[in-house]
Amino acid sequence: MAKKKLVYVFSLCFMIIAASCSGDSGDDLIKDTEKPVVTCQTDINVTIASTENEAKVDYTVPNATDNVGATVTQTSGLPSGAMYPMGTTTNTFQAKDAAGNVATCSFDVIVTRDAPSSNKPYFIGSDPTPSSKKWTKVENLSDEFDGTSFDDNKWHRNPSTDGFNWIGRPPGLFESDNVTVSDGNLNITVEKFAAPKTVNNTEFTHGGAIVRSKAVAKHGQYYECRMKANKTIMSSTFWIAFKQNCNTGPVRKLELDIQECVGRVHDGTANWAADWANSYHSNAWRHQRDCDTEVNESMQSPAKTVLTEKNNSRFFVYGCWWKSPTEILFYLDGEYTHSITPPTDFDLDGYITMAIETYDWNPVDEAGSIFATGSFDDLNTKYDWIRTWKLDNI
Secondary structure: OHHHHHHHHHHHHHHHHHHHHHOOOHHHHHOOOOOOEEOOOOOEEEEEOOOOOEEEEOOOOOOEEOOOOEEEEEEEOOOOOEEEEOEEEEEEEEEEEOOOOEEEEEEEEEEEEOOOOOOOOOOOOOOOOOOOEEEEEOHHHOEOOOOOOOOOOOEEOOOOOOOOOOOOOOOEEEOHHHEEEEOOEEEEEOEEEEEEEEEOOEEEEEEEEEEEEOOOEOOOOEEEEEEEOOOOOOEEEEEEEOOOOOOOOOOOEEEEEEEEEEOOOOOOOOHHHOOOOOEEEEEEEEEOOOOOOOOOOOEEOOEEEEOOOOOOOOOEEEEEEEEEOOEEEEEEOOEEEEEEOOOOOOOOOEEEEEEEOOOOOOOOOOOOOHHHHOOOOOOEEEEEEEEEEEEEEO
16 A cells, blocks of 8 residues: 555656646646636617617626636626617626636617607707797608608609709719609619710719709708618718799809718718718808809808718708708707808798719719619618608797
């Protein structure tokens, strides 16, 4: 028995000496390489009222299992019981044991709002409605785009019938067959023609469309749309156009841009438009025309709110209270964002317009293959609804 014990001790001493000679420590012979196991819960989806901005969210912090024990810490996101903002917040947790082995897990908290009420304008926080007034929907300037039929009684989609006769900015041609209604949306499709088209001695290589209201838009009213931009270099817009007639008037040529953006910018985009794929861009124009002798050049009053998301990432609600000829206020998803004092009185009647067009300052580039490979969602500007409101006495 003593002999066997002596051999065991000798063997153990030999292992220790060998480890020492090789530069290893005895601890390395028993080093822990097993990672902890940590499991997060599934994603949490929370719906809040259309007038709210955040929600209180509770959850259980994950535990970790390990052969020698591990501690769990949160490395990103918000703690349980916190107020979570609109959008997606990712909570990530790290489990670490004494040997430094690490494992992580994550889950998302997704906060979304209910759809805005269709019975009043979409306002969050401070409601600008005068105390003695109420908003009444202007039905002939509003459309929910339900069903599958385009309402030709409310809207023009053929530029030859809308009184403006503008067929598009080359190389983009306005074509009425690019306008459809489906899945609760007005869809305006962009395309690259199989072969160029020549119209009025001008060559066009791409197609878009323009839609205009038949009823007139007036100051004092509130205009809003729920829109998702297309993903191409072409525009997605919601604005008010004004007719001009040098003989019978009005001589002033005005334009009120509520939202004008593009789906994508690139190296060839003009520097001043570098954020046009992720901004709420508005403007009030008095365009220079030969018969308008009061001005020598076009005047504008731009304003914008830069977004943290792409305009084509989701539906946004763009709103404009054309409060008076000298004051115009803009709202995004129900919240006030910016204002414009026009360069001239905006006291004329206009027409709600949605134009999907090309620009020379954001030209078609070599990455334009999206026109051939893009999905229906990629190639369409979608309008969930357009609503116009006027103030009446209570």
